[in-house]
Amino acid sequence: MPTLRRIPYITLWARNFQATVRFYRDVLGLPVEYEDESFVQFATEGTRLYVHSMREAPPLRPHTVEIHFEVPDVDTAAAALREKGVAFEQPPQNMPWGTRQAWCRDPEGYMVELVGPLKAGSRPPSTSGAGYYRCHLIASSFAAPASTT
Numbered sequence: 365m366p367t368l369r370r371i372p373y374i375t376l377w378a379r380n381f382q383a384t385v386r387f388y389r390d391v392l393g394l395p396v397e398y399e400d401e402s403f404v405q406f407a408t409e410g411t412r413l414y415v416h417s418m419r420e421a422p423p424l425r426p427h428t429v430e431i432h433f434e435v436p437d438v439d440t441a442a443a444a445l446r447e448k449g450v451a452f453e454q455p456p457q458n459m460p461w462g463t464r465q466a467w468c469r470d471p472e473g474y475m476v477e478l479v480g481p482l483k484a485g486s487r488p489p490s491t492s493g494a495g496y497y498r499c500h501l502i503a504s505s506f507a508a509p510a511s512t513t
Contacts, residue, residue: 373405373412376429376474381417383471388415391448392433392476430467430475438464438480445478458488 378384385404388394397407402417413431435441438456445468446452456466456478467477482488 371411373414374431375414375416376431376470376472377416377418378472379418380471381415384415387470388413391445391450427473427475430477431470432477432479435478435480438466438478439483441478441480442466458482458486460488462488 376384381402385399388406389396389404394406394408394413396404397412398405404415406413406415433441442452442456450468452466452468454465454467456464458464462482463479464482465477465479467475470476
């Protein structure tokens with residue numbers, strides 16, 4: 365089997381296509397590399413982000429998708445997005461695993477997370493908090509079952 369190392373793009377399917385495109389293009393400021401009436405390709409560093417229009421579809425399960433954007437300063441990036449009307453469900457905070465994060469949702473309900481270094485001079489919170497365990501319980505619920513061979 366060949367070695368799988370690089371993810372060239374991630375595709376989001378959007379029922380609210382125009383609102384979703386506006387969010388990533390106008391609010392987050394991602395540059396558009398290609399666009400037509402039902403598809404947009406954003407030029408991001410590394411993995412590209414594609415948004416496809418869906419006309420008819422069963423309800424999407426947006427809680428299963430998270431998009432993480434690396435930024436040098438989470439607080440500054442979150443403040444700039446709040447000025448554009450973005451409401452954060454989690455304001456910037458230090459996480460037990462050593463990063464600072466904040467997250468909001470796009471018009472489809474997909475989680476969009478800003479992730480960056482801890483604030484200068486700060487330390488990550490204790491790993492004994494409920495949020496740390498909730499995160500690990502959620503992550504473990506997506507884990508593949510153990511092999512029985």
